[in-house]
Amino acid sequence: PTGFRRNRILGLADLHSLTLDLGGFPDSAPVALYLTGWVFWTDSNASRALMSNSRLRMIPPYLQVRNARGEWVTAVPDMGLPSGTNRTMRVDLTGKFPSADHRVRIVTNLCVYWDQIFLTTDDRPLGNALEPGFAASGAGDGERGPGTQPPAGLPATELPLVSAELHYRGFSTPSSDPEHLRPDWFDYVHVMAEAPWNPFLGRYTRYGAVDNLLEGTDDRLVVMATGDEATVTFSGRRLPLLKPGWKRDFFLYARGYAKDGEPNTAYYRTVEPLPFYEMANYPYSLASGRSYGPQQHYPNTPEQRRYLREYETRPARLLIPPLAPVF
Template sequence: LNLDDKKGFDGRTLLLLTGWTDYAFSSDNLAASQSGKSLFLPKLQVKNKRGEWQTIIDSIGISVGRPQTLVVDLTGKFLSDSREVRIVTNFKTFWDKIAVGTSKQTEVKTTELKPAQANLRERGFSEEIKHGEMIAANYDKVLNDGRWKYFSGAFTKLGAVNRLLEAVDDVFVISKTGDELTLSFDALPELPANRKYTFLLFADGYSKEMDINSGSPDAVFPLPFKQMKKYPYAANEQFPMSEEKRRIYDEYTTRTVKGFLPRI
């Protein structure tokens, strides 16, 4: 990308990248590893004073699963008068729109909202709609034709699950394929005409796939946890189960599901 019209401009410069990433699954990663290859996240490079490309950001992140916009702050990061930038990765990424923002930062007030209600229910699967290589979900059409496999094991019981979502604490809502977690929040006061709300959803958790080359792909357990070095974790690591966590899991993890696949 050549941001030549910004040459000499040293003010606030944001790169706005809208697209989506078709990320690899475990079998893809295994095949790449056996071929001596490995994935690396998108890194951003600019030209230095010798005219060479130099990495200034090791990872700008990825837009996973659906079109999203990544914001990359380039303020003060250019290494020469050049305003050429490039993104280097071997992830399969589709960029739909790239823009540059130079507006000044306005005053921002952050308010954290806890869900007034959080409920887990069985819903089914949204119809898939293909847009070229991208697959989107049609939420208005639900399919219950058993098209997805599911793990054997203990899952969170249906109903209110607010207690499990209060903090990042290795206490999880364990949902199976076809489940839906619905959240509702108390209404916020009306803003003056020159202000507006922007809503960001913070979610912290793990997704587990049933690829045959994934870790324990036939069962829910073992549970992941924040400090684990890898998954499945080694024998010298264990889930940090306290008496309070055990009591909560015993109360909520009561929905037993038996998968239709034999154990691996």
């Protein structure tokens, strides 16, 4: 639905619902709902408004079904959101229907736009076959352990990283729907002549080879500034031949962090404090004594200090000159 009334607070709307009649299927069927869509996300300014006004609240999508009396009851209190732009999510509805009425209702006050929804009644779990580290050769990435094999008939091959190079590229030309009924998109071929904003103050990863920083899950990050680009190459030599009638899908696993420059975002002007894998929340406890949760500190191991000395050495470069002299 797109007819809901949007709130003056970015990303929020009046409470609205989408009702679907899923038709008939056996009660014992493994039922799953697949939904493709995108979210017009809130930002830190919206979070600040929610904190200061008790009458405002964010209601993530929840799913309701009809009981034997024809009343709507909540079957999935929090069904989640599409994790990005035009992404597909799965909601397990097996055993969720208390009656033969298979209508469902999705309720939220967030600006969620669904593009496609379909139902399956023959889902079979694939375990973690498509997660990184499940290679046909038995190579693991250390988090799941080596030798883990995907289910029979579904080969998954992890492609080794060959190279990764960080450099400055510029900004792809953006396009935006004035009604915000579809997500912004970017024309990679056409680079903008001028930068739309400056990077945060601080130090970034030096340009050049960064493959050593992307080979595993740790606290050695490639810290990218606005306008930066990382070109990453993988080897496909281990890919098996396709069987007749088969096609190959590729899944890119990327783990990292992002911080925006809204004034209500903590430390919105600076690169630091840097995130790390074990942090409970951001920002974490700092040397200044300010605490935002459990007492935690950025790792101070010899390896981490060496990483900072060798890689995080590039100072921020102003892409937009100030309007007035800076004294």
